[in-house]
Every structure is written in structure tokens, then in C-alpha cells.
Amino acid sequence: MNAVAGRVARGATVEFRPTGSSMVPLIRSRQQVVVAPADPSRLEVGDIVLARVAGTVYLHLVSSLDPARKRVRISNNRGRVNGWTGHDRVFGICVAVDGVPRAGAAARTRRDR
Numbered sequence: 001m002n003a004v005a006g007r008v009a010r011g012a013t014v015e016f017r018p019t020g021s022s023m024v025p026l027i028r029s030r031q032q033v034v035v036a037p038a039d040p041s042r043l044e045v046g047d048i049v050l051a052r053v054a055g056t057v058y059l060h061l062v063s064s065l066d067p068a069r070k071r072v073r074i075s076n077n078r079g080r081v082n083g084w085t086g087h088d089r090v091f092g093i094c095v096a097v098d099g100v101p102r103a104g105a106a107a108r109t110r111r112d113r
Helices: 002-009
Strands: 014-016 033-037 048-053 056-066 071-075 081-086 090-097
Touching (some): 002 048, 002 056, 056 081
Antiparallel strands (some): 033 090, 048 056, 048 090, 071 081
16 A cells, blocks of 8 residues: 555555455445545545554545544444544555545545546
């Protein structure tokens, strides 16, 4: 995930197949996802983002927003909270899963790249 995060941070839109069950049923293990660079200031609760929290990169949900402190709280889809992370550590937003666009996600991508 670190390599994917690096590519997205540099402005690439990346397709990959993450493994694990923490995001079921939103993302099942090995489903193809498309992640584009995110505009963290436009994120909403429920968005799926690629972010670093406490040294680990996750493809997890935004569960809370703190715009004043420019940070978001990241959680999986099973109720586990990973923690808060700054906008500078939110690399991308999931815009599609197995070819199906995520509603509204394209509007929250970075436009500068």
C-alpha cells in the first residue's frame, strides 16, 4: 500500500486490488478499485480514502471531519477506528469499485494534476 500511496501522492490515478475483509461489503478482498488524488478539504463522511494513520496506509472510510484542524478520522467498515490524520496524509479517494463509480467521489478529487 505504501507504493500505491506514493504514486497517488505524486498525482497518479491508480487501479489495484486490495486484500482483506475490513471494508466488506463496500469493498471485498481482491475487487478492483480506482483511487485518484483527493482534495481533503472536500471530503465527506462515508468517502473511502487512501490515507496514512499512525504510520500505516489504509483504504478506509472517513468517519468524522475536523475542518478547523484540517484532519479526518479514518475507520474500517466494521466499527474499528484507526484514528485521526491530517489532510497532508490523505493521498487519494476511491472513485470506483469493480468499474462502478462511487457516488460523488469524482467531485472530491484534486484538480491541480
